[in-house]
Amino acid sequence: MAPELLTWLLDSDPALRWQVERDLAGAPEDVWRATRARVATEGFGARLLALQDPDGQWAGGAFFPAGYQGDEEGQPWTATTWSLSSLRDWGLDAAVLAGTAEKLAANSRWEYEDLPYWDGEVDCCINSWTLANGAWLGVDVSGIAQWFVDHRLPDGGWNCEWVEGSTRSSFHSTLNSLKGLLYYETATEPATGGSDDLRAARREGEEYLLERRLLHRLSTGELIGPWATRFGYPFRWGYSALNALDYFRAAALHDGVGPDPRLADAVGVVRGARRPDGTWLQEGRHPGRVWFEVDVPPGEPSRWLTFYGTRVLDWWDGAGTV
Template identity: 50%
Template sequence: MDVLDWLLDSDPAIRWQVMRDLIGTPADAVQAERNLVATHGWGARLLQLQGAGGQWDGGTYWPAHDDDPDSQPWTATTYSLLLLRDFGLDPASREARHAITLVRDNSRWEEGNQLFFEGETEPCINGMTVALGAYFGEKVDSVVERLGRERLADGGWNCEAESGSTHSSFHTTICVLEGLLEHERSTGGTSQSRQARERGEEYLLERALLRRKSSGEVISPDWLRFSYPTRWFYDVLRGLDYFRATGCSPDEHMREAAEVVRSKQQSDGTWLLENTHPGKVHFALEDGDGQPSRWNTLRALRVIKWFDGS
């Protein structure tokens, strides 16, 4: 089967993005397919798992009951909403408005007991909060302002800054950048938030998206292995897909990372799932590590298409 046919033979969450990003399907047909996310497949299934009180699995960041102390569970409200955003659930749909109203009015953070869209304390989580709030039409300006104040001197962010860390983290920085970009798309941002995002991008680019600035060494071999869902973890495919989403032109700082992505394509045209992050999930989206991944294939193909300008 042709790789595009294989991608289209899947869930509406993938199909509409393939139609938009890889095939160039007319916008009305893309929107019609996107509308199915709320009522069919993974999106509908995930929406049905939201509790009457607005939360998934009884918690905002942590489920009410964590049965596996050795891994982080991914079933609480934050990561469930991140999946719905990845799926492309239309924020204006009746189903999205119902789900988000329940979250806005009822879901409170375990750290501080404040309402969901008021944000948490760690910048990585607040980056997710901003991405979700901006995408679903909720006001998160105060969280954006806080993130601007918390940027470190080297240009990025680190959840360990409160513990004394003075060096940024790729993991935290990519979460914040995705949030700031979504906020700019929704509101136009502020001069401060746009400047913070630009400086955060420079932090990644100065390191070629994968290398230490001091020594030139690859920072982590895990960043060369692709996961989905990415959760809070960085890898070079996630980094490149962020820059693609900004609409910027590729540059030489990204070339090595792009070649890493290109090198991972299999002979049948697919990319594999390589680095699943352990933890409790609602349901599987892929067949497991070492198997062809529709999510990674979609993301890699659109990154290469953007990088090559084709």
């Protein structure tokens, strides 16, 4: 990596900087861990922590903010599930949120049928974030983990619209489900996360995406949609080649295996989006209310996307995959 590009990436919020130090700069562990600890007291992490409600929630709601009527552009990204997921992704030490899990158990209910927060609900994407966030905060969410085993569709993946009768998996839903399962498996091994059923469900879901080379319809070979090759941060719930490759990198490292050759098409898309200066542009963000912005507007070079893109290509190229 060019020194000026690395310097640019390091000139960032602690939520991103510690990851750049660990995964791109090769910094000693004590260095990146010290930066990671700053997430609780500086920048994005500290700002989001300060917005937590006394009852443990954010914005007064589980998935949507209190009072949300569905009459605004996009979806608000301010409620509890989104805020917890951001803090977890940014590397916040779960100990900083001591007591939050208990407060949510007592005070937070899903907008869907008023279900208890840590029991999950019927949407597999919501359940995936709850599974990961619960494992992070030390909650027993084994029931949600089993839910994914029980609700996997015949073609190997998941679809949030299964409640409406869908029997075909979704790229979006499957990727989100896989991310939740991998986080749970990683966070709870060897105690509970490594069950054969859970590993089998994760690998079947991975195979669903791999059979389609992360980008194509199995029936026709056509591109699944323009959204698959358009990159934006935060990823939210949306599928893209970059988001999927970041998952497969993490899964391969966890499993101790190399990259699957069927990722090559998606790697080519990510490589093709890299600009001559080594950066990736913010191409479009999910619309909706936010607490504050954490990346640049569309059309500008994104540090977050450049970090993810560089990390994925380093992993692929470092394995000598063709």
